[in-house]
Amino acid sequence: MSETTVEGFGEFVETQVLDAWKGPKKVPHEEFFTSGHRTCQGCESAQLMKLMAKAAGPRTIILGATGCMYVANTTYYSTPWAVPWMHTQLGSAGSAATGTAAGLKALMRKGKMKDEPINVISFCGDGGGADMGLSAISAALQHTEYNHLILMYDNESYANTDIQVSGSSPYGAHTTFSAPGKVQRIMNRRWKKNTAAMLAAGHPDCKYVATVCTSNPVDAMNHVRKALSIGGPTFIHSLDPCPKGWDYDPRYSHELGELAIETGIWPLYEVVEGELKMHGKSRRILRGQLKRKPVEEYLMRQGRFAHFVQEDIDYFQGKIDQMWEEWLIPGVIPFSAGEES
Amino acid sequence: MTPPKAATAETLDGGAPVGGTEELISGSEAVAHAVRLADVDVLTAYPIRPYDTVMQYVSKLIADGEFDCEFIVAESEHSQFEIVKHASTVGARVFVGSSGVGWLYAFEALAVTAGLRVPMVAMVGNRALDDPGAFGVEHNDALAVRDLGWMLCWVATAQEALDTALIAYRVAEDPRVSLPCALSCDGAFLTHSQSIVNVPDQATVDSFLPPYDRKEKLLHPDNPITIAPQANEDWVMEIRKQSDAGMRRARDVITEAYDDFGAKFGREDEPFIERYMMEDAEIALVGMGTLAMPVKVAVRKMREQGQKVGFVRVRWFRPFPVEELQDALGGVAAVGVIDRDYGLGSAFYGGVLAGDLRTALYPLEDRPKVVSFIAGLGGREINTDNVITIAGMVSDAAEGGTTDDQDTYWIGVRE
Ligand SMILES: Cc1ncc(C[n+]2csc(CCOP(=O)(O)OP(=O)(O)O)c2C)c(N)n1
Ligand code: SF4
Ligand SMILES: [Mg+2]
Numbered sequence: 001m002s003e004t005t006v007e008g009f010g011e012f013v014e015t016q017v018l019d020a021w022k023g024p025k026k027v028p029h030e031e032f033f034t035s036g037h038r039t040c041q042g043c044e045s046a047q048l049m050k051l052m053a054k055a056a057g058p059r060t061i062i063l064g065a066t067g068c069m070y071v072a073n074t075t076y077y078s079t080p081w082a083v084p085w086m087h088t089q090l091g092s093a094g095s096a097a098t099g100t101a102a103g104l105k106a107l108m109r110k111g112k113m114k115d116e117p118i119n120v121i122s123f124c125g126d127g128g129g130a131d132m133g134l135s136a137i138s139a140a141l142q143h144t145e146y147n148h149l150i151l152m153y154d155n156e157s158y159a160n161t162d163i164q165v166s167g168s169s170p171y172g173a174h175t176t177f178s179a180p181g182k183v184q185r186i187m188n189r190r191w192k193k194n195t196a197a198m199l200a201a202g203h204p205d206c207k208y209v210a211t212v213c214t215s216n217p218v219d220a221m222n223h224v225r226k227a228l229s230i231g232g233p234t235f236i237h238s239l240d241p242c243p244k245g246w247d248y249d250p251r252y253s254h255e256l257g258e259l260a261i262e263t264g265i266w267p268l269y270e271v272v273e274g275e276l277k278m279h280g281k282s283r284r285i286l287r288g289q290l291k292r293k294p295v296e297e298y299l300m301r302q303g304r305f306a307h308f309v310q311e312d313i314d315y316f317q318g319k320i321d322q323m324w325e326e327w328l329i330p331g332v333i334p335f336s337a338g339e340e341s
Numbered sequence: 342m343t344p345p346k347a348a349t350a351e352t353l354d355g356g357a358p359v360g361g362t363e364e365l366i367s368g369s370e371a372v373a374h375a376v377r378l379a380d381v382d383v384l385t386a387y388p389i390r391p392y393d394t395v396m397q398y399v400s401k402l403i404a405d406g407e408f409d410c411e412f413i414v415a416e417s418e419h420s421q422f423e424i425v426k427h428a429s430t431v432g433a434r435v436f437v438g439s440s441g442v443g444w445l446y447a448f449e450a451l452a453v454t455a456g457l458r459v460p461m462v463a464m465v466g467n468r469a470l471d472d473p474g475a476f477g478v479e480h481n482d483a484l485a486v487r488d489l490g491w492m493l494c495w496v497a498t499a500q501e502a503l504d505t506a507l508i509a510y511r512v513a514e515d516p517r518v519s520l521p522c523a524l525s526c527d528g529a530f531l532t533h534s535q536s537i538v539n540v541p542d543q544a545t546v547d548s549f550l551p552p553y554d555r556k557e558k559l560l561h562p563d564n565p566i567t568i569a570p571q572a573n574e575d576w577v578m579e580i581r582k583q584s585d586a587g588m589r590r591a592r593d594v595i596t597e598a599y600d601d602f603g604a605k606f607g608r609e610d611e612p613f614i615e616r617y618m619m620e621d622a623e624i625a626l627v628g629m630g631t632l633a634m635p636v637k638v639a640v641r642k643m644r645e646q647g648q649k650v651g652f653v654r655v656r657w658f659r660p661f662p663v664e665e666l667q668d669a670l671g672g673v674a675a676v677g678v679i680d681r682d683y684g685l686g687s688a689f690y691g692g693v694l695a696g697d698l699r700t701a702l703y704p705l706e707d708r709p710k711v712v713s714f715i716a717g718l719g720g721r722e723i724n725t726d727n728v729i730t731i732a733g734m735v736s737d738a739a740e741g742g743t744t745d746d747q748d749t750y751w752i753g754v755r756e
Contacts, residue, residue: 059562063427071571079567084560086430087569088423089449095420099383099427100560102411106382106433110409112552113432118562136423139416 012232013105015147016059016117018225024218032058036080037073042250044240044257045069045153047214049123052151053083055221056119056228061104063088063096065124065133068160069153093124093150094136097233101146119228120148126168127158130195141203141233149227149234152195155242163245167193170265171319172312173304175245180307191319196237197332200271208234210270215257216280223270230272239266247303256301264292264320267331276332286330295320360542368531371499371538372464372524373398375506377408378546379462382433385413385421389443390476391528392466396438418443422450422463429459430560430568434510434553437461440528441468444482454521455490457569458584460513460553462506465525466532467630467681469719477720478528480629480682484658484693490584492522492591493659495629497615499538502526504608505656507550508598514553517590527681529720530631541606549605591660613662615654616669618644622651624735625670625709627698628679629655632716632723636679639728650732655694663701670702675710675739675746677731681717689713691749710738713749727753 021027032053039046049069053062062085064070070087073080088096101120107113124133129152137150157175158164164177165188174180178187200209208230212220220238227234241257243250260266261281268282277283284290295317299305305312324330328337366374372395376384386396402408411428415421418439425435439447444465454461465483469475483493492513496502502524509522526532560568572580596612603609615633618640619625626636633654643650653669655662670676680692687696691713702708714731717723731752738744 061431061560061562074567074570076570076572076576079570081567082565084562084565085567086427086560087571088427089419089453091419092423092450095415095423096427098413098420099424100431102383102413102424103428103431103433103435106409106411106428107431110380110382112382113561135416136420139420143413 011109012145013108013147014117015229015231016057016119018055018057018229020222020225021218027054027218027221030054032056032060032082034080034082036078038075039068039072040242040244040250042243042253043068044214044253045155045242046073047217048151048153048220048238048240049073051214051217051221052121052123052224053081055224056083056121058083059116060119060121061086061100063093063100063120063122065093065096065122065128066090066160067125067128068155069123069125071160088122090128091132091136093122093129093133093152094138094140097122097148097150098140098143098146101148105146117147121151121228122148123151123153125159126152126154126156127166130154130168130193131166137199137235138202141199141206141235144205144232146233147231149224149236151224152235152237153240154237155240155245156192157242157245159242159245168195171316172308174307175304185307185309186312194334196235199235201333204274205232206234207232207273208270210236211266211268212236212238213257213261213266213268214238214240215254215261219280245304247306248301252301256298259293259298259301262290262293263295263298264324264331265295265298269332276329278331282331285324292320292324360545361540364538364540365535366499366538367394367533367535368499368502368526369394369466369533370398371503372506372526373402374540375503376436377402378541378543379434379507379510379550381410381436383411383413383425383428384436385415385424387415387418387421387439387443389418389440389468390466391468391532392438392440392464392526394466394532395464418447419450422447422454425461426450426454426457426459429461430555430558432553432555432559432561434514435461436463438464438466440466441482442471445470445485448485451486451491452489455486456584458490458519458587459521460519461521462509462513463521463523464506465523466528467525468528475719476528478530478630478681479718480525480680480693483523483525484682486523487659487693490520490588491659492520492588492657493525494522494657495525495655496531497631497633497654499531499534499536500608501610502531503538503540504602504606504610507546508595508602511550511598512591512594515594516556518587518594520584520587520591525630527631545605549601588660595657611665613655613657613665614669615656617652617654619651619653619669621649622673623649624675624677624732624739625651625653625673626677626679626728626732626735627653627655627670627694628681629658629694630681632679632681635723635725636728639725639732642725643729643732648732648736658694661697661701666698666701667705670709671705671707673709675712675735676702677712677714677735679714679716679723679731683715683718689747689749695749710746712738712744712746714752715749716752721753723753
């Protein structure tokens, strides 16, 4: 994977070569995210942590921004991490990745540390990534000489502080900052930020951006492995059902993840060196081989949309139809070609 | 920036070997040389005057192949400081810096860097905080972190900036301390003013500054530790107390470093404070940074008139040199503290240095009166006339005149 450009500090360094695992039986048993955490039952973000660590393996450093995956995971004296792990500030996932990778690179180049490819993964929530830390992630994706993965686990709220609306929360969702009231039913009128596509489109030198969902665990792990192997800074955006914030029985976490894909709310795609590929059920939706399920089926399974009336559901469905029928690149790039073009 | 020419070894009177070259350079350029000589591994920059000149010099050194370092231009000061914090935990020696509102934009990162006891050296090109947007020097920027675990020092010359930067790395990275250190250089007066500086040779620096070694705190797959887990009332006090112990130990480590620096480089300085004409002084002036220049000129003038005035320059503000200040000032009748900062709403509406100095002198049985002066804000020049005015008021206070040691006087300001 190594690639050399100019002499000196702009040089690319080698990555580990982590091939895709062909099916669940090929996945090793060893865990690097182990016991010692206390996330909610059915927490898909915790599931993502486990898959991410397994996919990366032992020669990995993981940085984690403030949020549930910090507070509920790493209580002093009871860390679940079997690989080196360090906290970073809420808006610092990008900076943590850059700093860690830059430190390793400098020390290895200058002969101060054994030269070997070490994976660097920096994770953050949607609040930390899509809101507060967006500029730092953007900057990190421009520094192509550093190898790392920024993984944004999106539970669609500032969950750790008691479920507040973020720029990644869905339209109308009931959170503690957007509770429906006597006069106003819809307090969050923002449409969910299109983070992965924004970062892919805005950083053409970034070799890898993908969306995943832990309802497809092997697929999610293989995306992590690909991101770590390809070289340079990479970004993965994962949609993680959160029983506490979305208000449903924890047993349905995987099912809700699948429904998000099947209704078209959460398109699965990757942008590999500038080339877009849809995968899984999203590809079949795109090709017309699979009919999107009505979004109502997804919304009405969650307490956070319990206040919706038909008008809200119709509005939501209309927006999703637009995503697939009117966007320049369905589900990904939200403009249509203007008349002049 | 011209790279140093071939080192010329010579021997000073004390017999200490001194290599290096003489250069006419600014304070920022002097710090850039220290960064090169310290063999820094990761460095982050973000533009803000006046500190950013150091990054201009360093980036050129890298471009010219004279220095090997990751040079990252961050997208904000918050990221600038977070990037080096993380680079330091994997074992990289780092350098960073800022000025004014830039330093405050990084405030969260500054707090956690100290809280986590991540050693680093940051240059603060002291600058007034917005608003109004002013470029000139004020010390409130660096002082904002004074209680958080940053060691803070102020220097007065380019030579002292270079030397202190090297000392700062040694102290910050010493496992007994393991705290970040901010090196404050007055904007314009030091960052942009040139003077002759001895730029030492690499071998002497290497003999003084050991490699950065995090040992059991290294974040690496061979040492799979968890850094900065979440703690609450069950552990936070113990963690804070350990930081306090590190700061207390810094006193001895700083003293050791100055002793060794003197022996190796042939430039001997008292570690925490500089005493100027203090032997028989009846009143004393106290301040930090480049105001030393006009103050010393004024002190000499007043001495010619027979006034027994002395000057104490505080080099290290954290840890605060209580013993040295008690020793230097215990015998005088009155002290005038010239703060290049403001402490709005503080005790007597005084400056920050005046407040800490009063605290330090309070336990003395025969304590001098302490009068607080605010001067030189926003880069305004402090001239010798200002200093003579201040000294006159301090004498007046010493003699029981109308100058009130429970008030604060703004000097050189339009009413
Ligand atoms: C600078 C800063 N502001 C606010 C907080 C408070 N805070 C702690 S966790 C958190 C929620 C973060 O949300 P997200 O990134 O989505 O992660 P989640 O909690 O949902 O896992 C917030 C706002 C903080 N830690 N730091
Ligand atoms: S609130 Fe949501 S994200 Fe946080 S631990 Fe619980 S399920 Fe996981
Ligand atoms: Mg969240």
